[in-house]
Amino acid sequence: MDCLFCKIVRKEIPADIVLEDERFLVFHDIQPKAPLHLLIIPKKHIHSVDHVEIEDKELMGELILTSQKVARMHNLKGYKLQINVGREGGQVVDHIHLHLLADIAK
């Protein structure tokens, strides 16, 4: 699949990975907009929130739990989660991803 984040999943493009398991990859955003800016992605290619199917509902729940896990790994007291949807919603990479932004980089 000719998708930037699929290439990161397949390790064809390097990324600063902080967590990887069977279904998810978490890595640092290349152009951070906060002291800590992580991207949490499912390894499964899903174009955007607008393309999520009912069969993905467990995966989407796990996406949130993965963000909680990395927040705990970084001892964050608070953080922001953001998903951009579609070009008009600011989405540039067409592989669903959750931005985690926090003030404290650790």
Ligand code: AMP
């Ligand atoms: P969005 O605008 O929601 O599609 O966010 C895409 C994000 O991916 C942006 O914040 C980019 O800085 C980030 N990004 C693009 N290419 C890479 C890359 N090779 N490694 C890490 N982050 C990237």
